Amino acid sequence: MGAGGLGADVRLQAAVNHVIAAAGGPDAAAVNPIGHGMCAPTLVVWGTEEQRRRHLRPLFSGEEIWCQLFSEPGAGSDVAGLATRARRDGDEWVADGQKVWTTMAHQSSWGLLIARTDPDVVKHQGLTAFVLDMSAPGVDVRPLHQLTGEAEFNEVFLDRVRIPDLARLGEVGDGWKVVLTTLMNERVSIGGVIPPRGSGPIARLVDRYRELVRADPATARLHTDTVAGLWVRAEVLRLANIRLSQLRTGETPGPEGSISKIMAADLAKDVYSELVTLMGAEGLLYGTYEKVRPVVAMEYSTPQKAFLRSRANSIEGGTSEVMKNVLAERLLGLPGDPRADKDVPWRVIPRS
Structure with missing residues (x-):
């Protein structure tokens, strides 16, 4: 409190x-x-x-914006395989490496960094978490422009960046536990929102459908079942999130966040796809295509931009395929995928 x-x-x-x-x-x-x-x-x-x-x-x-420095070019879905190193130097750590797909890093004052501090143990055990000052010498943020033309994503290079040990989160080697706390909350924050009934993306679709009913009833009838089905899915997700929030215990959400995340990602893509379809030829027009670095992440100002941006929903925060594995193993008790690198030191794992 x-x-x-x-x-x-x-x-x-x-x-x-x-x-x-x-x-x-x-x-x-x-x-x-x-x-x-x-x-x-x-x-x-x-x-x-x-x-x-x-x-x-x-x-x-909102005075200080934050970003999350987890994913790397060779460690996306397998975050524990990351290669960014942090070496102890007295009361400081010296970090070197590269992060990628870092949302809003160009606006951020601080970042939550996961780095490898011990390459001689298995990959999950050799990680440590830090609070990184994004203005520190050696932090280089570069834009990654996506389909929308915006660069809310970035790649971040760390070149001998000094981090005080006082900025460490948890004990040395606790990084994977910190990662799990972050990722479980991330999945809830992406898919676990409980909006008012019929609001958000589905409201935009229904409004467009009603316009089409007035302008072209015959064509609208061809889309009635699709729009109604999407509205039902949106309501099912809303009710499921209410139920999951009631079942949630403890400070860190469990795998139930993965259920919401999968449902929300698929729903968003399908809703915006139907929305631009209802717009007809207008749905093909994007307007002025500018390469900019936005101030706000995930900006859905037009249906066309929302359609393009929603393509990332099933990737960010853990791909839908990864989420299904989480649910299969942790909720259904199914056997996990074979992992050849599970019991070997990180330093001997082949990397591209």
């Missing part, structure tokens, strides 16, 4: 958000989605009292 806030009952936050939105105030969670959905819960669980005091309030208010 009070870690970055006023110590009030957390159930009041929804009412506070409603008042701020009604007054035209900023949506801090939209400006700082990685910070709110992933880094803040990780800081609460793994941060020291001093780290929580220093970082949580400006993170929550």
Whole structure:
């Protein structure tokens, strides 16, 4: 209680958000989605009292944007295989390596970094987590432009970046535990939102369908079953998220977040695909295609941009295939995939 806030009952936050939105105030969670959905819960669980005091309030208010430095060119779905190294040097660590697909790194003050601190143990055991100052010497952020023309994603190069040991999260070697806390919260933040009934992407689709009914009833009838089916799926996801939130216990979500994440990713892609289909030839027009570095992540201002951006939904936060493996192994008890590198030191694992 009070870690970055006023110590009030957390159930009041929804009412506070409603008042701020009604007054035209900023949506801090939209400006700082990685910070709110992933880094803040990780800081609460793994941060020291001093780290929580220093970082949580400006993170929550949107004064300081955060990013997540996990994925690498050779370690995406297999995060534990990452190669970025951090070597101890007295009261500091020296980090070298490359991260990729780092959302909003160009806007971020801080990053949640996972690095390899011991290459002589199995890959899951040799990782350590740090809070990284994104303005530190040796941190180089470069844009990665996606289908929309925007570069909300980045690649980040670390060249002899010095990190104080006081910025470490958890003990040395606890990095994989920190990763799990972050990823479980990430999946809930992506797929576990509980919106008002019929709101969000499905509302945009229904509005367009109603326009088509008025303009061309015969064509609209061809899409009635599809639109109705998508509305049902959106409502099922909303109700499922309500149920999953009621079942959730503890500070770190369990694998139920993977259920929401898969459903939300597939739904978003299908909704926006149908939306641009209902737009006819207009759906093929994108408008001015500019290569820009956005201030807000996941900006869906037009249906065409939303259609393109939604393609990433089944990749970011863990691919749908990975999520299905998580559910199969952790919920259904099915045997896991063969893992030849499970019991060998990271340094002897072949890498491309």
